[in-house]
Amino acid sequence: MINADKIRQQFPILFQEVNDEPLVYLDNAATTQKPKVVLDKLTYYYEHDNANVHRGVHTLAERATKEYEEAREKVRAFINAKETAETLFTRGTTTSLNWVAKSYGDLAVEVGDEIVISYMEHHSNIIPWQQLAERKGATLKYIEITADGFLDMESAKQQITDKTKIVSIAHVSNVLGVINPVTELAELAHSHGAVLVVDGAQAVPHMPVDVQAIDADFYAFSGHKMCGPTGIGVLYGKRELLDQMEPVEFGGEMIDFVNLYDSTWKELPWKFEAGTPNIAGAIALGAAIDFLTEIGLEEIHQHEAELVAYVLPKLLAIEGLTVYGPQDPAHHTGVLAFNLDGLHPHDTATALDMEGLAVRAGHHCAQPLLKYLNVPATARASFYLYNTKADADRLIEAILATKEFFQHGSI
Numbered sequence: 001m002i003n004a005d006k007i008r009q010q011f012p013i014l015f016q017e018v019n020d021e022p023l024v025y026l027d028n029a030a031t032t033q034k035p036k037v038v039l040d041k042l043t044y045y046y047e048h049d050n051a052n053v054h055r056g057v058h059t060l061a062e063r064a065t066k067e068y069e070e071a072r073e074k075v076r077a078f079i080n081a082k083e084t085a086e087t088l089f090t091r092g093t094t095t096s097l098n099w100v101a102k103s104y105g106d107l108a109v110e111v112g113d114e115i116v117i118s119y120m121e122h123h124s125n126i127i128p129w130q131q132l133a134e135r136k137g138a139t140l141k142y143i144e145i146t147a148d149g150f151l152d153m154e155s156a157k158q159q160i161t162d163k164t165k166i167v168s169i170a171h172v173s174n175v176l177g178v179i180n181p182v183t184e185l186a187e188l189a190h191s192h193g194a195v196l197v198v199d200g201a202q203a204v205p206h207m208p209v210d211v212q213a214i215d216a217d218f219y220a221f222s223g224h225k226m227c228g229p230t231g232i233g234v235l236y237g238k239r240e241l242l243d244q245m246e247p248v249e250f251g252g253e254m255i256d257f258v259n260l261y262d263s264t265w266k267e268l269p270w271k272f273e274a275g276t277p278n279i280a281g282a283i284a285l286g287a288a289i290d291f292l293t294e295i296g297l298e299e300i301h302q303h304e305a306e307l308v309a310y311v312l313p314k315l316l317a318i319e320g321l322t323v324y325g326p327q328d329p330a331h332h333t334g335v336l337a338f339n340l341d342g343l344h345p346h347d348t349a350t351a352l353d354m355e356g357l358a359v360r361a362g363h364h365c366a367q368p369l370l371k372y373l374n375v376p377a378t379a380r381a382s383f384y385l386y387n388t389k390a391d392a393d394r395l396i397e398a399i400l401a402t403k404e405f406f407q408h409g410s411i
């Protein structure tokens with residue numbers, strides 16, 4: 001059981017007023033807030049240990065390198081990778097997925113091959129594959145979504161064939177909140193000789209993830225969505241694949257020897273980490289992992305399920321309000337996309353902001369999904385470990401007030 005009221009004390013940002021109302025932050029799918037322990041780790045590093053990593057022999061450089069690589073081991077344990085060398089630091093999910101599409105894609109995909117994604121993907125898990133398909137003369141295919149907002153596994157079995165080289169799917173949708181059967185998809189992909197890439201941006205912060213149990217070949221996620229800083233993320237990859245892959249960026253740090261006309265690369269993971277890395281970001285991500293681990297990922301998942309089970313029926317009871325995705329709270333991770341009839345979501349989100357609530361409005365970087373749902377844009381409330389039932393009550397009250405205002409002109 002999570003004590004969200006106690007946890008909130010770690011997040012000073014939450015104790016502010018917006019438009020003379022106490023802030024209710026419900027835009028966690030866009031980015032999460034940072035606990036004091038993460039902010040303090042960033043400050044301490046820059047005040048005491050800041051130095052460049054891997055090459056210096058002086059004390060600060062040794063300390064910075066040790067903290068940086070300890071953070072990598074924390075990442076490994078957090079997702080249960082077999083070895084730290086399989087966990088690469090990147091800028092975030094978008095960079096991670098681009099690296100796979102560029103480096104593994106160029107290695108494995110030939111003309112006539114197929115790449116399979118789904119209609120519920122984030123743009124960062126669509127465009128890199130469009131680019132790869134165009135570059136290689138391959139075909140990009142989409143798995144359908146069922147009427148109640150789940151990945152259509154019958155469609156997956158039709159779309160994934162012996163021509164498929166790469167399957168890339170969100171573990172959790174940042175719009176529908178639905179959890180996809182990635183372990184089943186890994187089996188299906190592997191049965192056809194394909195690899196499974198998982199976009200874990202909306203999953204890793206909200207539930208336990210075990211990349212070996214899933215048998216994912218690649219797994220991507222971002223630090224900023226899991227109480228860590230922006231600009232740091234992770235690409236997990238099976239060693240046997242990463243060892244075959246060429247780096248995507250070239251320069252310092254990632255080399256063994258640089259000759260006049262050719263160079264040799266360092267071993268994993270450093271082969272892929274060109275230039276001075278986001279040292280402080282990685283170390284602070286390690287602090288975020290400690291913070292989440294102490295609370296418990298299963299406990300976080302349960303907390304969000306309880307919040308959704310509390311608020312979803314109240315939302316569905318509002319006449320003229322549509323919730324997109326599964327109407328069953330059990331298959332949700334804290335993400336609720338919704339619209340009020342006759343109201344553009346930007347107006348809804350602006351009206352909620354006037355009441356102190358921060359929700360997202362737009363296409364959530366998932367334009368194909370919204371087109372598939374035949375809706376131009378939605379509002380989106382996304383919960384996290386520091387949200388409470390009181391936050392959910394404020395959301396319902398503000399939505400009812402918004403509805404009243406736009407229907408009768410008074411809040």
Ligand SMILES: Cc1ncc(COP(=O)(O)O)c(CN[C@@H]2CONC2=O)c1O
Binds near residue numbers: 172199
């Ligand atoms: C499912 C999913 N995939 C990829 C990304 C891209 O992550 P980075 O931006 O960290 O590379 C996001 C970010 N979530 C977006 C960010 O803003 N609103 C969202 O829903 C995401 O939710």
